[in-house]
Amino acid sequence: MKSTLSRRSLGLGLALLLSGIAAPAMAETHIVKMYTFDAAVSDQADFFDPPLIQVAVGDTVKFEATQSGHNTASKKGMIPEGAESWNSPMDVDFEITFTADGTYGYICSPHYSVGMVGLVLVGDYKTNLDQARKVKHRGKAKKVFRALFKEVDAIE
Ligand SMILES: [Cu+2]
Numbered sequence: 001m002k003s004t005l006s007r008r009s010l011g012l013g014l015a016l017l018l019s020g021i022a023a024p025a026m027a028e029t030h031i032v033k034m035y036t037f038d039a040a041v042s043d044q045a046d047f048f049d050p051p052l053i054q055v056a057v058g059d060t061v062k063f064e065a066t067q068s069g070h071n072t073a074s075k076k077g078m079i080p081e082g083a084e085s086w087n088s089p090m091d092v093d094f095e096i097t098f099t100a101d102g103t104y105g106y107i108c109s110p111h112y113s114v115g116m117v118g119l120v121l122v123g124d125y126k127t128n129l130d131q132a133r134k135v136k137h138r139g140k141a142k143k144v145f146r147a148l149f150k151e152v153d154a155i156e
Contacts, residue, residue, distance in 0.1 A: 027058040034070035046111040048118040057123040077135040078105025098122040103132040115140030
């Protein structure tokens with residue numbers, strides 16, 4: 001009886017171990033919410049939450065139209081060479097699967113100048129990090145991107 005139990009728990013342990021090994025290869029979906037205002041989340045009006053995320057190649061980011069009046073669009077010069085740009089309609093949930101390493105800068109089209117911007121870091125994101133950082137911005141986008149790149153520099 002005792003040996004049966006221990007054999008069973010060994011089997012379970014092995015199954016857990018194997019699923020743990022398989023996990024990194026499985027693509028994940030990450031949520032970024034689009035907000036107009038929610039004091040419980042941020043003092044800022046018009047923002048992505050979270051504005052900076054790090055994902056693996058093959059993962060999907062789902063931009064959720066949590067509140068209305070927003071979209072997501074890649075920012076010219078802020079995605080890796082050869083990567084596909086995007087520009088979602090307003091007020092829809094929008095999914096992007098990232099298949100190439102790199103830093104991806106994006107904006108909300110109507111709220112770019114008030115700083116509704118974000119970064120997705122995919123896999124080996126440093127491949128185009130410097131190019132993405134060099135892009136000039138206007139209004140509050142300048143300040144928000146600068147703060148996000150500072151956060152990126154703090155990774156490791
Ligand atoms: Cu917006």
